[in-house]
Amino acid sequence: MIYSKEYETMQREDLEQLQVERLQVTLNRVYRNVLFYKNLYDEKKIEISDIKSLKNLASLPLTSKDDLRGSYPYEAFAVPLRDIVRIHSTSGTTGTPIVVGYTKNDLKIWSCLVARVLSAAGITGNDLVQIAFNYSQSTGGLGFHYGAEQIGASVIPASGEEVLKQIQIMKDYRSSALVSTPGYALHIVSILEENGMDPQELNLSTGLFGSEPWSEKLRTKIESKLKIKAFDNYGLSEIIGPGVAFECDEHNGLHINEDHFIVEVIDPETLEVLPAGMEGELVFTTITKEGFPLIRYRTGDISSIIEEPCECGRTTRRIKRVSGRTDDMIIVDGNNIFPSQIEAILFExxxxxxxxxxxxxxxxxxxxxxLKVEVSSNLFVFDEIRKVQSFQQKIQQQLITSLGLHAKISLIESKSLGRTRGEKIKRVLDLRKL
Ligand SMILES: [Zn+2]
Known part of the structure; x- marks a missing residue:
């Protein structure tokens, strides 16, 4: 179902006109109210009144997490603190967290944008939506919570309960939709299998997974093991949280809520704007946010824009599923390799x-x-040296054939790479810098 038909199926010219108008309002607001932007534009001699079309956007400087860190905690807010009604923040694992503030109106818009995400996955007022994101400073939990309430679904804020409790709730409360990271859904699969439980005992029919890159293969696995339809969604706390882009039934790219966000893809090296279809770094400009607007914000996420119209009837452009992060990219012998490419090979x-x-x-x-790789515990006993070796060679050969990557393979037992609820395995450990 299309939640906001008026905007999601708008004629392209009308949508672009709306984007320009909203962009101009936002630029005026940030120039007046946020010292960071005033200084930045003054320094570069930028007249914001010169931004008259979407093409002009590229003449504005890019911004990044590092720029925002100097504004910690509230300096990048575009309204007085008394108008802020909610404060979230990024995890800050890589430095000072970015603090994001929402006005009442921002929250209203956010709920409607998440409602679009849920509606596109077929969620209605009849669904029981179990949210297994932590209700913490990060935006996943509360973002989905109010979006699901917006469409009248029954929300189960399971939040940080441990996995067996989550499964118990899922079974007893007959949850029909699960909201979590794809990695967590996979974790549920393995716990079900370990405990000899049949996914058919659950009432689950839909999964909404996001907040980490995942592959088509992983989707197929989760769908077949949990007997559900799995949808990808994309968002990040700095931009608004979940609700930036989402999959429709076509499962062919994620529709961007373009009436609220302008998307660009840039070459992360040259910083040039790339045409649709070319892979690069996603850059977003928020055009309706009051509390914490961002102009040309570099996300570090790698994707590309799909311009072709979608079968579902929405006119908004799509982005390909995020394939990785610029800071995850490994450069080996001059080749750029993403962990997601290795994941795809391992799946085979x-x-x-x-x-x-x-x-x-x-x-x-x-x-x-x-490459440390977990293998199923029933595959072989680890002292069968010959079997282990031939298995290692098989992986090694695949990596060379597909990626030209020569790697040492260490097979380790299932679940030996540390992971806890909501926490992701650190995919890349670069000891070269130490
Ligand atoms: Zn579509």
Whole structure:
């Protein structure tokens, strides 16, 4: 179902006109109210009144997480603190967190945008939506919570309960939709299997997964194991949280809520704007946010824009599923490699779990790559040396054939790479910098 038909199926010219108008209002607001933007534009001699079309947007400087850190905690807010009614923040695992503030109106818009995400996945007022994101400073939990309430669904805020409790709730309360990371859904699958439980005992029919890149193969696995339809969605706390882009029934790219966000894709090296279809870094400009607007914000997420119209009837453009992050990219012998490419190869090999870690080291001036791969516990006993070796060679050969990547393979037992609820396995461990 299309939640906001008026906007989601708007004629392209009308949508672009709306974007320009909203962009101009936002630029005026940030120039007046946020010192960071005033200084930035004054310094670069930018007249915001010159921004008259979407094409002009590229003449504005890009912004990044590092720029925002200087504004910690509230300096980048475009309204007085008394008008802010909710405060979230990024995890801050890589430095000072980014604090995001919402006005009442921002929250209203946010709920409607998440309602679009849920509606596109077929969620209605009859659904029981179990949210397994932490209700914390991060935006996943509360973002989906109010979006689901917006469409009248019954929300089960399971939040940070441990996995067996989550499964119990899912079974007893007859949850029909699960909202979590794809990795967590996979974790539920393995706990169900371990405890000899049949997914058919559950009433689950839909999964909404996001907040980490995942592959088409992983989707197929989750769908077949949990007997559900799985939908990808995209968002990040700095922009608004969940509700930036989402999949429709076509499962062919994620529709961007373009009446609220302008998307660009840039070359992360040259910073040039790339045409549709070309892969690069996603850059977003918020055009309706009052509390914490962002202009040309670099997300670090890798994707590309799909311009072709979608079968579903929405006229908004789509982005391809995010394939990785610029800071996850490994450069080996001049080739750019993303962990998601390795994941896709591992999926082809029987008995390998899609859990792995890449360890980069330098020995005698050369880069050495080790790949720690979890294998199913029933595959073999680890003292069967010959079997282990032939299995390692198989993975090694696949990596060379597909990616030209020479790596040392270490097979480890299932679940030996540390992971807890909501926490992601650190995909890349780069020891070269230490
Ligand atoms: Zn569509």
């Amino acid at each position: 090999i029987e008995g390998v779990e899609p859990h792995f870690q890449i360890i980069l080291n330098r020995e005698e001036g050369l880069d050495v790559i080790e």
